[in-house]
Amino acid sequence: MKKIVVIGGGTMGLDIAQVFAKKEFDVVVRDINDDIIKASEARLNKGLDKLVAKGKMDEAKKADILAHMTFTTDLNLAADADLVVEAAIENLDIKKSIFAELDKICKPETILASNTSSISITAIAAATQRPDKFIGMHFFNPATVMKLVEVIRGAHTSDETYQAIHDLSVEIGKEPVEVNEAPGFVVNKILIPMINEACDLLYTGVASAEGIDTAMKLGANHPMGPLALGDLVGLDVCLAIMDTLYNETHDPKYRASLLMRKMVRAGKLGRKTGVGFYDYRK
Numbered sequence: 220m221k222k223i224v225v226i227g228g229g230t231m232g233l234d235i236a237q238v239f240a241k242k243e244f245d246v247v248v249r250d251i252n253d254d255i256i257k258a259s260e261a262r263l264n265k266g267l268d269k270l271v272a273k274g275k276m277d278e279a280k281k282a283d284i285l286a287h288m289t290f291t292t293d294l295n296l297a298a299d300a301d302l303v304v305e306a307a308i309e310n311l312d313i314k315k316s317i318f319a320e321l322d323k324i325c326k327p328e329t330i331l332a333s334n335t336s337s338i339s340i341t342a343i344a345a346a347t348q349r350p351d352k353f354i355g356m357h358f359f360n361p362a363t364v365m366k367l368v369e370v371i372r373g374a375h376t377s378d379e380t381y382q383a384i385h386d387l388s389v390e391i392g393k394e395p396v397e398v399n400e401a402p403g404f405v406v407n408k409i410l411i412p413m414i415n416e417a418c419d420l421l422y423t424g425v426a427s428a429e430g431i432d433t434a435m436k437l438g439a440n441h442p443m444g445p446l447a448l449g450d451l452v453g454l455d456v457c458l459a460i461m462d463t464l465y466n467e468t469h470d471p472k473y474r475a476s477l478l479m480r481k482m483v484r485a486g487k488l489g490r491k492t493g494v495g496f497y498d499y500r501k
């Protein structure tokens with residue numbers, strides 16, 4: 220495997236691309252317009268500069284990573300890719316339309332992977348003529364730091380495709396866990412309802428945001444509190460995951476918190492919009 224295309228240069232796409240580029244794969248990041256692509260490239264430069272300033276990376280490695288990355292709005296650059304990892308927004312119809320197009324553009328051997336947080340791999344794969352070469356490759360935020368990759372088999376994923384993505388995950392320094400398709404897979408089935416519960420605690424006035432987060436940090440030894448984590452993930456992503464869990468199971472325990480939905484409607488998505496449960500604009 221040599222050339223990898225990442226669809227979406229947002230929170231996850233940019234970090235995933237960086238992980239591959241660090242291991243010297245040729246990576247293309249594709250997003251929908253020039254402004255977003257420029258902002259994504261600027262975020263990459265800023266992030267790498269920070270690592271250099273902290274002495275965690277030297278200038279030569281930074282230059283090497285940049286040399287392995289291309290930013291574009293042109294999906295046709297995926298024609299000769301060995302792998303495409305999609306990290307666009309958490310919406311089935313959008314993912315299906317992206318993969319229907321990729322299926323026509325990419326060479327027949329290209330593996331198509333989605334970084335979806337919760338959506339059925341089988342449902343997305345149905346937009347293509349190659350469901351055997353379709354798989355979930357689910358990274359965790361921040362993807363440059365978190366060790367896990369959930370490797371998710373859809374109904375038609377071949378063993379060959381599974382093995383290729385398992386081996387690639389090991390090659391980039393991650394720890395793969397094999398997962399059979401189910402809404403939310405493993406981590407998000409547990410983690411996102413916890414964030415949802417934290418929203419309800421805040422909504423019902425049981426404790427302040429700081430109080431809830433401090434309680435979970437000190438009482439459960441979590442590295443960050445659930446509300447701060449919701450802000451890191453993005454409340455739009457959390458809400459999309461809760462809605463998938465609910466719509467797939469109709470189990471009321473997965474009903475999204477009214478506060479979470481209200482905040483998404485208000486555009487308070489967390490770090491990416493500058494405001495969520497906390498204010499990041501300073």
Ligand SMILES: CC(=O)CC(=O)SCCNC(=O)CCNC(=O)[C@H](O)C(C)(C)COP(=O)(O)OP(=O)(O)OC[C@H]1O[C@@H](n2cnc3c(N)ncnc32)[C@H](O)[C@@H]1OP(=O)(O)O
Nearest residue numbers: 335336358359360361363364365407410442443448452456
């Ligand atoms: C929604 C989904 O589908 C799935 C998901 O992703 S769910 C979310 C999963 N993620 C989590 O649960 C994250 C929980 N939080 C954590 O693990 C930690 O708070 C954290 C890794 C984010 C930060 O860790 P921390 O110890 O508080 O901060 P810090 O000391 O600054 O960072 C630890 C290391 O990560 C690095 N780091 C932190 N954030 C980083 C980033 N965004 N980019 C690059 N490096 C980063 C730091 O440089 C540091 O590296 P060293 O160990 O080499 O010094």
Ligand SMILES: NC(=O)C1=CN([C@@H]2O[C@H](COP(=O)(O)OP(=O)(O)OC[C@H]3O[C@@H](n4cnc5c(N)ncnc54)[C@H](O)[C@@H]3O)[C@@H](O)[C@H]2O)C=CC1
Nearest residue numbers: 227228229230231232250251306307308309335336360452
């Ligand atoms: N935020 C998180 O913590 C995690 C998110 N995910 C999943 O990763 C995916 C991306 O999430 P985020 O990066 O958080 O979202 P984001 O909102 O930060 O970024 C999404 C990006 O996709 C772009 N995009 C939308 N349509 C596109 C298209 N047709 N082609 C190319 N780019 C397109 C948007 O312009 C945006 O830049 C989602 O499926 C999400 O569920 C998975 C793991 C963790």
